[in-house]
Amino acid sequence: MGPHLQFDHVTKRFGEVQVVETPFDLAIARHEFVVFLGPSGCGKTTLMRMVGGLDLPTTGEIRLDGAPVGKPDHRRGMVFQSYSSFPWLTVAQNVAFGLRYRSDLTEQEKAVRAERYLDLVGLYEFSDHYPNQVSGGMRQRIAIARTLAAGSDVLLMDEPFGALDALRREQLQTELRRIQRRDAKTIVFVTHDVEEALFLADRVVVFSKRPTRIVAEIDVKSRLGEERTLEMRDGEDFFALRREAIGTVRAAAGGEL
Amino acid sequence: MAVEGRAIDGPAAGAPAAPDAGSRRPSAAPWLFRLRAPLPRYVGPAFAVGTSFAILGLWEFTARLGLTTPMFFPAPSAIFLAMVRMFAEQHLLWHAWISTLRVWEAFLLAAVMAVPIGMLMSGYRAVGAALEPAVDFIRYLPVPALVPLSIIWFGVGEETKIFLLWLGTFFQLVLLVADDMRRVPQEYVEIAYTVGANQGQVLKDVAFRAMLPGLVDNLRITLGWCWTYLIIAEIVAADSGLGFVIWAARRYMKTPEVMAGVVLIGFIGLATDQLLRLIHRRAFRYLA
Incomplete structure (x- = not known):
């Protein structure tokens, strides 16, 4: 079986600005959790957005299951850092929004499905609240539940936990990893937080600052296994891995941290 | 630190009557003198009503003392009596109704056109580029300058009034709508795309x-401008409406009646604004 997602010689230019200059190649396996780690402005977000169909590669191709990706659709769900849910919809309506434009499901099927994911992310009792009435962490869970309900098998997450406090972050990271393993999702997750990257990823792709280039790949899965728990974060293995990774990222940033 | 603690306690302790609390603690009303301090409940409305009546009282007092010429600057009581008489004898309510109707007709026409056009202008750069020069040009034309043209085109009937009001609001509103649309976070649009929405659905x-x-806020503000243009239109060419009433009263130097007309417009404006604010608060509870 070929890779789920494949970047094939992808470059990207916005007008005069060459965001991804060197042709970019990367293959992501089905159900793999890949984290793009790198300094801000290195092009990692742009690469992820191109998977979603929100930006188009200038040259090269991104393939999903072997076919070039086209316009955005429900198979590739996005979770943003801010404005990740609609303030005028209740929590339940936000989750159901993921199914709103599906014509292959009946209204009842949609309702059942939305409810299931609402429950999965622990928001069932907040169904009728508006996003402004719940915490930032819950708002990000709304977004995750929406993409899951939509039936996305690729989740694209752009620093989704960036605005949360440390405790909520840890909690959501653990939950996300659990959901990813349970529902067998392929995830591309963008962050500049080394610890977050290592805790979540099967594989961390470390980017240099522009011109965009992969400077290292860290095979976290073979070092830490697939199960991630809060206790692991205090363990020797994680600590050692973290120190290594920080060294790599420092080198990648070229002293500009 | 202690001072700050008390400052925070003050408003939370309900709404103590200011003079009463003031006699016990010198700084019992920290909301009065602290920059941007929140007001205890009911204090805001109390200040609003109190100040309004104080101004009226001062005005009445000045007029009664004979410091103003009643012919030019009548007392509030005289204006009030004039208004009561006008309601009874001069169909003031009917005139007010006619004016309100004209305002809403033109305003709704402007809004119904401005909302889609404004959205398209900021949604599609080409539409924006095509329309912006014309909109900006017309937007800067003072409505009174177009009164003669409007009369040539539409005569002195209802059409002229609706046209002038529409002219004064539509072109402003289009740009305000376009701005509102521009402020919609790109994330919202992209979320919709990634769950399979098409452009129309977005x-x-x-x-x-x-x-x-x-948008509702901008509509509320634009509605106020409509009244400005309405009076101009009704002064120039009308035999009904508040502008006509005011202008007719002026001809006979009935200053209290002129002012009664003006005051009534103020009241209608105030009531409409409060109503729209209430609707805004109710409809957009999720913002709280």
Whole structure:
């Protein structure tokens, strides 16, 4: 079986600005959790957005299951850092929004499905609240539940936990990893937080600052296994891995941290 | 630190009557003198009503003392009596109704046209580029300058009034709507795309919904401008409406009646504004 997602010689230019200059190649396996780690402005977000169909590669191709990706659709769900849910919809309506434009499901099927994911992310009792009435962490869970309900098998997450406090972050990271393993999702997750990257990823792709280039790949899965728990974060293995990774990222940033 | 603690306690302790609390603690009303301090409940409305009546009282007092010429600057009581008489004898209510109707007709026409056009202008750069020069040009034309043209085109009937009001609001509103639309976070649009929405659905279900609170605010403000243009239109060419009433009263130097007309417009404006604010608060509870 070929890779789920494949970047094939992808470059990207916005007008005069060459965001991804060197042709970019990367293959992501089905159900793999890949984290793009790198300094801000290195092009990692742009690469992820191109998977979603929100930006188009200038040259090269991104393939999903072997076919070039086209316009955005429900198979590739996005979770943003801010404005990740609609303030005028209740929590339940936000989750159901993921199914709103599906014509292959009946209204009842949609309702059942939305409810299931609402429950999965622990928001069932907040169904009728508006996003402004719940915490930032819950708002990000709304977004995750929406993409899951939509039936996305690729989740694209752009620093989704960036605005949360440390405790909520840890909690959501653990939950996300659990959901990813349970529902067998392929995830591309963008962050500049080394610890977050290592805790979540099967594989961390470390980017240099522009011109965009992969400077290292860290095979976290073979070092830490697939199960991630809060206790692991205090363990020797994680600590050692973290120190290594920080060294790599420092080198990648070229002293500009 | 202790001072700050008390400052925070003050408003939370309910709404103590200011003079009473003031006699016990010198700084019992920290909301009065602290920059941007929140007001205890009911204090804001109390100040609003109190000040309004104080101004009226001062005015009445000045007029009664004979410091103003009643012919030019009548007392509030005289204006009030004139208004009561006008309601009874001069169909003031009917005139007010006619004016209100004209305002809403033109305003709704402007809004119904401005909302989609404004959204398209900021949604599609080409539409924006094509329309912006014309809109900006017309927007800067003072409405009174177009009164003669409007009379040539539409005569002195209802059409002229609606046209002038529409002219004064539509072109302003289009740009305000375009701005509201521009402020819709790109994330909202992209979320909709990634769950399979098409462009029409994005505009209708997401962009319009996201900009609605700002839009309603802008409509509320633009509605106020309509009254300005209405009076101009009714003064120039009308035999009904508040502008006509005011202008007719002026001809006979009935200053209290002139002012009664003006005051009535103020009241209608105040009531409309409060009503729209209430609707805004109710409809957009999720913003709280």
